[in-house]
Amino acid sequence: MAFGYLHLRLLVLAAAIAVAVAANFDDCINRIHQMPNTTVGGTDNRGNPMIITNATAITYDLCVQECGADPEPFAWPVFSQQFSAWLLPWLALISQLPFGANDKMDNLQSMLLSIGSPVLAAYALVLTTLNGRWITKRFFPFKNHPNAYRAVRVLSSLQQAPLRLTDDHSLLVALVTLRANRHWWGELLTWLNLTHSWSISAATSIAWVFIAYIFTVVDSFTGGVTQMVNANGQGVGSIWLWLLAIVVAWLQISPKCDSEHLHRAMNRANKFGGVPNGKRRMATDTEPAMYLSSDLSTLRCDESRSPPIFNYARLFSWVQSVEQVAEAFEPSNALLRGTPSPSEIESHRREDSDATEMNTFLGASLRHRSDSKSESSMAVDVTAHSIHLSSEMVGKRSRWGEGTWRRIVVSGCVALFLQWGTTGAAVVVVWYTPTTGLGCRSAAYLLYGIISTLVWMAMLISSILSHYSVTSKSKRAPSARIAAWFAIALRRLGKFTAACNGIGLVITCLFQFSNFFDRCYCNSSVLYWGSRAYNVISFQPEDVVFMRSAWIGGVFLAAGSTILFFIFINLFINPPFPTHEDDD
Structure with a gap:
């Protein structure tokens, strides 16, 4: 309690300091427009120099000089509206992931691994589905037994x-x-x-998330794409959409x-x-x-942990x-x-x-x-x-098993398709929001997808090395001992990285809703434009059309990849197997 209270006070103090030093971009833009007629610092929305009084964008250097390097002030109405509409339903849906371990730390690891590496979560899901189909084919010659x-x-x-x-x-x-x-x-x-697979609480959570996502997407278009553009949750909604497919699929598999x-x-x-x-x-x-x-x-140790995401180790x-x-x-x-x-x-x-x-x-x-x-x-x-x-x-008998590598490759490809379909959609939405290019928001989403993929690769290699060490003829052989050491090191590194990645994703979403990214550096896409970076301060009709098209494309990309993933799972789930006449 004392730690939580101290943490809350620090957050309030940090917010107060941020408001005190925050930049007021409205006043800053008015001052810039009153500057003498000059092309120094003024550009159009493509970065071409123009007279400052007619400029619809300004260079990054002028933005920092006149507006400062601090972000816009925190606005609670904007934050609460965007947070409750775009992020809160997804955080609630996390509780519907399959856990089941007696040790709460195992369940916590499962949650952090799922959020920090959707690739690993989807990989375990697809692998479980393909394993069920493989075992049916493996025992089919004995169908009369x-x-x-x-x-x-x-x-x-x-x-x-x-x-x-x-x-x-x-x-x-x-x-x-x-x-x-x-x-x-x-x-x-x-x-x-x-x-039991389905429950009223699970169905309610899924319905809530689905309806909330539809409503917020429709509202973001009908309410005007230029309103609160820097705090809009289109990218947030896309990057979390993988969670819906995984939760529903696990409920089907039970x-x-x-x-x-x-x-x-x-x-x-x-x-x-x-x-x-x-x-x-x-x-x-x-x-x-x-x-x-x-x-x-x-x-x-991961083989003994019952949450399904640890199927990668088993x-x-x-x-x-x-x-x-x-x-x-x-x-x-x-x-x-x-x-x-x-x-x-x-x-x-x-x-x-x-x-x-x-x-x-x-x-x-x-x-x-x-x-x-x-x-x-x-x-x-x-x-x-x-x-x-x-x-x-x-x-x-093969040390690795019949068709195992083929199932690993297929599971990995399908998992990567889901991860980069949703993450790519989030990047597209933010990339093509003026100022276009790689900025703080798109870079954060891109980094999330890259780290998620690296975590999956680390955990996969760890499971391979672990099995190699266990099945070696001599457990004390140098190759077996080195493989065991690397397996443990990669597993621990992967879990730590996944935890940081998952927490970082939530913080990134909070930063977007709290105007933390609404600063000269992020709005000017300095990471992409470099010395030619500029900050769009006034949207033109063609910008709105272009941005709306990018947002629609992002929604279809995220939803399409999620739907295709879900269709794939349903094609391979519950394969038929002839029952013996005496079977129940």
């Missing part, structure tokens, strides 16, 4: 969890093959589905990101089954075939887990393709079946295929056979 449909839904739902599989492949084969263990899949799937709920669901399922005899687990049983890791090591480990489960389906699916007669199957389906019965049952399937003597000879021990097949598959 009783557990295939449940496995697809379970594994897809566990993208937000640090999924791990046991090294004992016989447990995984039993989990896939035994009829009794079908209850394990059903139990886990039931508990994972106890989440990620299972409640960490406490995920662990409780997995523990409950593992108590029910998932062991060779398919019965309830006892304290003396071996480790479960599938579980959620509690690894909090510095290298892999990609490679999750893909490896999916591949391992698919490999468990391979031998059992191959055996079940030669299914014996119904009476023979029924004779081998017992509630008290164990690993021996599994071998007998699958061995019967092999013997039924009399055209393959080699397969019949393997029926002596099906579990050993499945482990042998798995060893061969692991030897051939």
Whole structure:
């Protein structure tokens, strides 16, 4: 409380000082127009010299000389109107991003990463969607297997969890093959589905933001584009539009990101089954075939954080887990393709079946295929056979996973399209507002997009180096240790940079509404024009037409990129998968 009160007093004091030293551009312009007829300092709206009394713009040097380098005074009516219309709805919508971690710091990191790097937020969203489609195709050859449909839904739902599989492949084969263990899949799937995507508060927030954006855009055109042009929120509205698409898309996907709920669901399922005899687990049983890791090591800590934006860190480990489960389906699916007669199957389906019965049952399937003597000879021990097949598959399995790089490239391109569609629209709106060119506002938006992209690249490289280090044959090898060090350093740098970028974006918006940018330096676009910089003080009809066209183009660019991103997600979301006749 004391710190907050002191902070508030400092803000009030800073505002009072700013008002005291602020420039009054109206008085300044009147003084300039009363100067003797000369072309020194006077220009038209293209920067061409002209008599000062007829000038519609002045040079940057004259502006500083006569008006000073300070900004226009803070105007509360302008600030409150623009802030509540253009920025406040977006800040409220941030609360609808998916979080779910038990640790509040993890949720805070997720929020700062999303605001500081929309590229990373969109990348995680697209990657989650494409992973769901990939796993459906990966398990499609096993569509007739009783557990295939449940496995697809379970594994897809566990993208937000640090999924791990046991090294004992016989447990995984039993989990896939035994009829009794079908209850394990059903139990886990039931508990994972106890989440809700849409809520009244979420729908209300989205509707509020959408309606507020439409109203403010329409009002900015009908009220006259030259009114409060330097404090207008057109650029602000465009640069935040990515948030609407991401929130709505996550609500459609409904990620299972409640960490406490995920662990409780997995523990409950593992108590029910998932062991060779398919019965309830006892304290003396071996480790479960599938579980959620509690690894909090510095290298892999982001994998344990359940907010979906951290899916970037779980990609490679999750893909490896999916591949391992698919490999468990391979031998059992191959055996079940030669299914014996119904009476023979029924004779081998017992509630008290164990690993021996599994071998007998699958061995019967092999013997039924009399055209393959080699397969019949393997029926002596099906579990050993499945482990042998798995060893061969692991030897051939890619460290990075099937099609992983393709999904990374596609996700990155789509995420960059959304980021630069909205950021580019904000830059266009401000760039073509006289004085045209790169100024303080457009440079701030451009820097935001660049830093957002760099943060995504840092986090992506960090996840690659981390997986390389973890999967290295020798964890103490120099290459593995160097990769681990760089992975940690890049991740920490990326998070810090994203936090600064997100806070900087909010401050930039506040500066625009508070007239902080309404000063000679920013209004003259010195960054673009250099020594030829000039400040437009009177808009001409052609300027208004040009500026209106740029604003309309910016709105369509931001809205179009957001709509196309949303269409892309809906094209790939929820791919169909044939269900077994016994599935729910």
